[in-house]
Amino acid sequence: MNKFIFIGLALIMFFFKSSVTANYEKVFFDLKIEDISGEIIELNKYKNKVILLVNTASYCGFTKQYDELQTLWELYESKGLIVIGVPSNSFNQEKTNNSEVKEFCEVNFNITFPLTSITEVKGEKAHEIFKWAKDNYGKSAIPKWNFHKILINKEGKVEDTFSSLTKPLSKKIINKIENIL
Structure with a gap:
């Protein structure tokens, strides 16, 4: 059953890529x-930095991506990459308060990159950053699930988006980051 959900999510994410x-x-x-x-x-x-903006959640099947996000941050911070984690309960998989999220990230993943407060990332109540991304890049900027990634270039514009299925250390993301750093 999980396999079918996973395939269904992949198809939906591909369909909305625009x-x-x-x-x-x-x-x-x-x-x-x-x-x-x-x-x-x-x-x-x-x-003048490259930003990887990622909506995160503590209780998601993709939560292990925190490890790769931290590694990405450590590899590229000195070259101008900023990873920003945006904890969100938009998909009902986040802890109830910021201090719990902060402790979870530090204890389980040794996260040192910036984290925001728990933030809405989709719909009418979405934070202005996510509305801005949608308005300027289209539907593919709207998180379909946790660990959706939005890459911002040095000019402050959306360069690309990556679904939850794309791991932070994938060649696809690494190549894109290295091309715009």
């Missing part, structure tokens, strides 16, 4: 988001 010509009234670096400790992250502090 992009649009963007007008970019704002770029990623014009936005802000609250970090896991409640402080506001002015994203302009990451100007």
Whole structure:
């Protein structure tokens, strides 16, 4: 049964893969988001960096991707990559508060890359970053599940998106990151 769900999710994710010509009234670096400790992250502090934005969840089958996200962060941070984890309960698989998420990530995965507060990533209540990504890149920027990845280039525009099925250390993601760093 799990195999059929997995295949169904893959087909749905492929079906919604699309992009649009963007007008970019704002770029990623014009936005802000609250970090896991409640402080506001002015994203302009990451100007001229490449960003991998990933909606995460503690109780998801893809949660093991935290290991690869941390490795990716360690490999490319000095070259200009910023990994930002966005814990979300949009798919009902996240802990109930930020301190639980922070402890879970630190204890189980030794996460040192930035994490935001628990944030909505889809629908009308989605955070402005995810609405911005959808408006400027299309349906493929909308997370269909946890561990959906949005790659932002140094100009602050969406470069590409990757489904939950694409592992952070996949050649597909690594090649794209190395090409835009």
